[in-house]
Amino acid sequence: MGDYELIQKAAIERREIVNKYEKGREEGAEIDPWEDPEFSVYQTTDRFGFIHDTTLPSIPDAVETKARLQEVERTQKWVKMIKHWKKYFSYERGPSEKLTRRVYKGIPHALRGDIWFRLLSISRLKQEQHGIYEVLYM
Numbered sequence: 001m002g003d004y005e006l007i008q009k010a011a012i013e014r015r016e017i018v019n020k021y022e023k024g025r026e027e028g029a030e031i032d033p034w035e036d037p038e039f040s041v042y043q044t045t046d047r048f049g050f051i052h053d054t055t056l057p058s059i060p061d062a063v064e065t066k067a068r069l070q071e072v073e074r075t076q077k078w079v080k081m082i083k084h085w086k087k088y089f090s091y092e093r094g095p096s097e098k099l100t101r102r103v104y105k106g107i108p109h110a111l112r113g114d115i116w117f118r119l120l121s122i123s124r125l126k127q128e129q130h131g132i133y134e135v136l137y138m
Helices: 001-022 062-083 097-105 109-119 124-130 132-137
Strands: none
Touching: 062 097, 062 109, 109 124
């Protein structure tokens, strides 16, 4: 298929999509199952993207509520730790015992990126390897 045919095909597909959305959910509108928010996959996917065999409850149960409260408490503790990071971690001596225990208990989802950035000393690596990407790219 040449460029001209591909451009024509794309224009037709674009027109079909626009027509579909202009119709909305009115009677006779064709809606693919995956476009429907009531589609079963969307009812069985948790907040991390894992798909479960059964529909997830709309109201969290006691276990889920406890887990979320624990996540909030851990997040508060980690935020305090981040404020005094040098006390708990240095590149030369490594992580403190308290930091190690906290990592094993679990890093809160909201802070994982920041914590791993700090644990792996990414800012130090960026400084040490400044310009390496440009050299390798050439």
